[in-house]
Amino acid sequence: MYVVKAQEMRELDRQTIEDLGIPSTVLMEVAGRAVAQEVKRRRRGSCKVTVLAGHGNNGGDGLVAARHLAEAGYDTHVWLVGKVERFSDDARRFWEVCQRLSIPTRVFSEDQQEALQRSLDEADVVVDSLLGIGLSGNVRPPMKEVIRMVNRSAVPLVVAADVPSGVNTDNGAVMGEAMRAHCTVTFAFPKWCHYLAPAAELAGDCVVADIGIPQSLAAQYPVASRVTDMAHWAQHVERRPAFSHKGSFGHVLVVGGKGGMSGAPALASRAALKAGAGLVTTAVPRGIQSVVAGYTPETLTLGFGKGSDDRWTADSVMPLVERVNDYDSLAIGPGLGRFHGDVEWLRTLLSAVESPVVLDADALNILAADLRLLDDCQAPVILTPHPGEMARLLQREVPDVERHRPEIARELARETGAVVVLKGRFTITAFPDGRQFVNTTGTPAMAKAGSGDVLTGMIAANIAQGMSLDVAVPLAVSLHGCAGEVAAERDSEFSVLATDIVDHIGTAFSVARSNEPPGFTDTFPGK
Ligand SMILES: NC(=O)C1=CN([C@@H]2O[C@H](COP(=O)(O)OP(=O)(O)OC[C@H]3O[C@@H](n4cnc5c(N)ncnc54)[C@H](O)[C@@H]3O)[C@@H](O)[C@H]2O)[C@H](O)CC1
Numbered sequence: 001m002y003v004v005k006a007q008e009m010r011e012l013d014r015q016t017i018e019d020l021g022i023p024s025t026v027l028m029e030v031a032g033r034a035v036a037q038e039v040k041r042r043r044r045g046s047c048k049v050t051v052l053a054g055h056g057n058n059g060g061d062g063l064v065a066a067r068h069l070a071e072a073g074y075d076t077h078v079w080l081v082g083k084v085e086r087f088s089d090d091a092r093r094f095w096e097v098c099q100r101l102s103i104p105t106r107v108f109s110e111d112q113q114e115a116l117q118r119s120l121d122e123a124d125v126v127v128d129s130l131l132g133i134g135l136s137g138n139v140r141p142p143m144k145e146v147i148r149m150v151n152r153s154a155v156p157l158v159v160a161a162d163v164p165s166g167v168n169t170d171n172g173a174v175m176g177e178a179m180r181a182h183c184t185v186t187f188a189f190p191k192w193c194h195y196l197a198p199a200a201e202l203a204g205d206c207v208v209a210d211i212g213i214p215q216s217l218a219a220q221y222p223v224a225s226r227v228t229d230m231a232h233w234a235q236h237v238e239r240r241p242a243f244s245h246k247g248s249f250g251h252v253l254v255v256g257g258k259g260g261m262s263g264a265p266a267l268a269s270r271a272a273l274k275a276g277a278g279l280v281t282t283a284v285p286r287g288i289q290s291v292v293a294g295y296t297p298e299t300l301t302l303g304f305g306k307g308s309d310d311r312w313t314a315d316s317v318m319p320l321v322e323r324v325n326d327y328d329s330l331a332i333g334p335g336l337g338r339f340h341g342d343v344e345w346l347r348t349l350l351s352a353v354e355s356p357v358v359l360d361a362d363a364l365n366i367l368a369a370d371l372r373l374l375d376d377c378q379a380p381v382i383l384t385p386h387p388g389e390m391a392r393l394l395q396r397e398v399p400d401v402e403r404h405r406p407e408i409a410r411e412l413a414r415e416t417g418a419v420v421v422l423k424g425r426f427t428i429t430a431f432p433d434g435r436q437f438v439n440t441t442g443t444p445a446m447a448k449a450g451s452g453d454v455l456t457g458m459i460a461a462n463i464a465q466g467m468s469l470d471v472a473v474p475l476a477v478s479l480h481g482c483a484g485e486v487a488a489e490r491d492s493e494f495s496v497l498a499t500d501i502v503d504h505i506g507t508a509f510s511v512a513r514s515n516e517p518p519g520f521t522d523t524f525p526g527k
């Protein structure tokens with residue numbers, strides 16, 4: 001499924017209406033009916049519905065929904081928060097239809113606050129069709145007050161049309177005031193605000209309604225961002241040939257660890273094995289080699305430095321360089337730490353590697369010292385920053401990163417030629433050619449030390465098994481989230497460990513593989 005910005009959506013609307021010839025009123029009718037369907041699905045039997053409509057097309061959707069709900073026996077009242085003379089053509093049409101059907105309609109004005117408050121207090125359902133993707137700037141009065149009134153009322157069910165009114169469609173920001181909805185019915189394609197805080201929280205559970213705009217239009221129009229699910233990626237994993245051996249599934253080298261952080265490379269290595277790599281070697285300072293070796297007996301280990309060394313040193317680079325091309329993929333960074341000469345250490349290492357290399361954790365912090373380190377690297381690079389590491393890489397502030405996740409991930413991928421995995425809720429995988437994949441799997445249970453190390457190992461494992469980066473990286477991101485979900489279901493949200501994520505990689509994959517890939521994913525998990 002494509003993920004679109006407001007302008008892309010408007011262009012796809014235009015193409016559908018003007019080039020394809022589907023009338024805009026048909027789109028509005030189908031959109032409004034989808035909103036009504038969702039209300040009926042959530043509130044069976046008649047109840048009191050208050051529809052709040054703006055004078056734009058978002059309002060038009062609400063007016064169509066009002067008609068369908070009234071028709072189904074719901075006690076439906078419409079409030080226009082706007083000016084009748086400013087109605088869009090289509091919204092006006094459906095306003096007049098409501099009036100011809102004697103559906104109670106009122107135009108909100110300042111002296112109607114008490115009447116509106118009563119209507120909200122009596123409502124079992126409020127349909128929010130005040131503002132959609134046409135919002136520009138901060139929400140102006142009286143919309144702002146009305147949104148605040150709804151948010152302060154204990155309405156049992158608020159269903160937003162397209163987006164919660166008052167959120168910025170493209171970056172998820174609250175534009176002064178924004179509706180808190182239990183559910184959002186968005187049309188044709190999910191918008192970026194459904195994957196960006198705080199809008200993603202305000203939208204509640206999201207449903208993507210197919211209103212007749214062909215998905216193929218987005219492919220022609222340069223929409224390069226998509227949301228996928230594990231069933232989609234599971235299709236790309238081939239069954240294993242009967243005559244296989246451990247060398248058939250690649251050899252991963254994990255480079256990292258230091259005293260006090262021996263678990264990170266150990267976790268990454270174990271995760272790589274659980275994700276399917278045939279062999280994994282963990283390269284660590286000699287002083288922690290035995291503890292790392294003891295964690296997963298199936299991993300091989302390499303010790304660097306003298307017996308008591310529990311930190312990396314610059315002079316370990318040449319012994320490493322001699323070996324790096326014995327492996328099908330590398331993961332550098334888990335627990336690595338910083339050390340004197342580490343920038344040159346990484347530069348020398350990257351200039352020698354030929355296999356794809358994942359840079360995570362302190363390898364990213366070293367890279368932040370000089371992004372040109374990648375210039376000498378001929379191998380494909382995958383960067384897996386969390387927002388803090390991304391902020392350091394780009395010398396920006398974390399809130400700035402979080403406000404512009406898609407753009408920043410795309411900017412770093414284009415600037416470095418690397419595949420960028422910007423982690424967080426709705427992790428974004430960005431490719432240098434502009435393509436982006438938004439991940440919808442995962443759970444807050446994964447906010448735990450070691451979770452990122454596990455993902456690093458899973459990415460390296462997929463690559464070592466021969467998957468293209470196009471699949472290896474977003475597949476690992478999606479499966480990592482699924483494993484966390486399975487672990488959280490079997491345990492509790494607060495008690496999942498990174499080792500639990502590792503332990504449930506296989507189970508999560510089996511679950512995903514058993515789910516038929518949806519043709520058109522029309523719902524995606526709640527927040
Ligand atoms: N995606 C589709 O295929 C369809 C989408 N539909 C719906 O149309 C809206 C977009 O409609 P549009 O008229 O462009 O804009 P809005 O209704 O969202 O709002 C514009 C309206 O609101 C006023 N306004 C703008 N900014 C502010 C502000 N800061 N404060 C107060 N008021 C503001 C402005 O005056 C405009 O009149 C989309 O979201 C869908 O819901 C189609 O109906 C079906 C097909």
Ligand SMILES: [K+]
Nearest residue numbers: 128131161165
């Ligand atoms: K809305």
